[in-house]
Amino acid sequence: MIDLPLTLSPEVAEARANGAPIVALESTIITHGMPFPQNVETARRVEAEIRAQGAVPATIAIMDRRIHVGLTDVQLDALGQAKSVAKLSRADLAACLATGGIGATTVAATMICAHLAGIHVFATGGIGGVHRGAETSFDISADLRELAETPVTVIAAGAKAILDLPKTLEYLETLGVPVIAYGQDDFPAFWSRTSGLKAPLRMDTAADIAAAHRMRARLGLPGGQLVANPIPAEAEIPKAEITPHIEAALAEAAARGIAAKAVTPFLLQRIFELTEGRSLTANIGLVLNNARLGAAIARELAAAT
Numbered sequence: 001m002i003d004l005p006l007t008l009s010p011e012v013a014e015a016r017a018n019g020a021p022i023v024a025l026e027s028t029i030i031t032h033g034m035p036f037p038q039n040v041e042t043a044r045r046v047e048a049e050i051r052a053q054g055a056v057p058a059t060i061a062i063m064d065r066r067i068h069v070g071l072t073d074v075q076l077d078a079l080g081q082a083k084s085v086a087k088l089s090r091a092d093l094a095a096c097l098a099t100g101g102i103g104a105t106t107v108a109a110t111m112i113c114a115h116l117a118g119i120h121v122f123a124t125g126g127i128g129g130v131h132r133g134a135e136t137s138f139d140i141s142a143d144l145r146e147l148a149e150t151p152v153t154v155i156a157a158g159a160k161a162i163l164d165l166p167k168t169l170e171y172l173e174t175l176g177v178p179v180i181a182y183g184q185d186d187f188p189a190f191w192s193r194t195s196g197l198k199a200p201l202r203m204d205t206a207a208d209i210a211a212a213h214r215m216r217a218r219l220g221l222p223g224g225q226l227v228a229n230p231i232p233a234e235a236e237i238p239k240a241e242i243t244p245h246i247e248a249a250l251a252e253a254a255a256r257g258i259a260a261k262a263v264t265p266f267l268l269q270r271i272f273e274l275t276e277g278r279s280l281t282a283n284i285g286l287v288l289n290n291a292r293l294g295a296a297i298a299r300e301l302a303a304a305t
Contacts (some may be wrong), residue, residue, distance in 0.1 A: 009070025021298035024114035040080035053295030062103035123294030129168030148175035210300035233287030
C-alpha cells in the first residue's frame with residue numbers, strides 16, 4: 001500500500017494490523033442518497049451497527065487526492081455537507097484522484113478501493129444492474145463487471161427494483177458471478193423480499209458464504225460474490241405495492257429524457273415522494289440488515305486467517 005494513494009483511518013489501520021474483521025461501506029448513500037443531516041446520521045447508524053456486531057466499519061470516499069478508507073467524524077460531517085461531489089465508478093475514480101476532486105464511491109469504486117486496502121467484505125444497499133430498455137440504450141451498470149473482476153464479497157438487498165431484474169441475473173450468470181440468496185430461494189428486490197425470480201444459489205449461514213469466498217481464492221477464480229440479503233419483513237414494501245410507483249417514476253424519467261448517471265437518483269427521489277417517504281425508511285432498514293450480515297461474514301473470514 002506504500003505506493004498507493006490510500007489513507008486508512010486510525011480505527012481501520014489498527015484493525016488491519018490486528019487481523020480484525022472489517023466491512024467496507026460506500027459513500028454515495030451519504031452524498032447522493034439523502035439530505036444533510038439525515039445522511040450523516042444514517043451513516044453513523046450503519047457504522048455503529050457494524051461495531052456492535054464485532055467488526056470495524058470502513059466508509060470509503062475520495063478527498064484531497066487520497067482514497068480514504070474509514071472516515072473520522074469530522075470527515076464524515078464534511079462529506080455529508082459537501083457540494084458538487086462526483087459519483088465515482090471504475091471509469092472516473094483515477095481522474096478524480098488525479099485532479100483533486102471530492103468523490104463518493106459507488107458499488108464498483110468501493111469494491112476497487114476495498115480490494116486495494118485488503119478488505120474482503122462490503123455491505124451496501126442494492127447493486128446497479130441492467131436498466132430497463134437496455135436492449136436499445138445499452139445502459140448496464142459497471143457494478144456487474146466489477147463483481148466479475150474484483151474479489152470482494154458484496155452484501156446487498158438484491159439489485160435495485162427499478163432495474164430489469166431478469167436481465168440483471170442473466171448478465172451476472174454470463175459474467176460468472178455467484179449470486180447467493182441468503183436464507184431463502186428467491187432473489188430479493190431491494191424494497192421487497194422477493195422479486196418472483198429464483199436465485200441461482202442459496203446459503204443460510206455466514207460461515208458458508210465465507211467458506212465460498214475462501215474457496216474462490218484457492219481456485220484462482222477472479223471476481224467476487226453477490227450475497228442477496230432480503231430486507232427484514234417489518235421494513236419491506238411488498239412487490240405488488242411498490243411496482244406501480246416504480247412504473248410511474250420510470251415513465252416520468254422517460255418523458256423528461258433523463259438518462260445515464262442521472263436516472264437512478266431521479267427514480268429513487270420520485271419513488272420516495274410517491275411512497276411518502278416509506279421507500280427511504282425501507283432503504284435504511286435494509287442497509288442496517290446488510291451491515292449486520294456483512295459483519296458476520298467478515299468475522300468468519302477473520303477467524304479463518
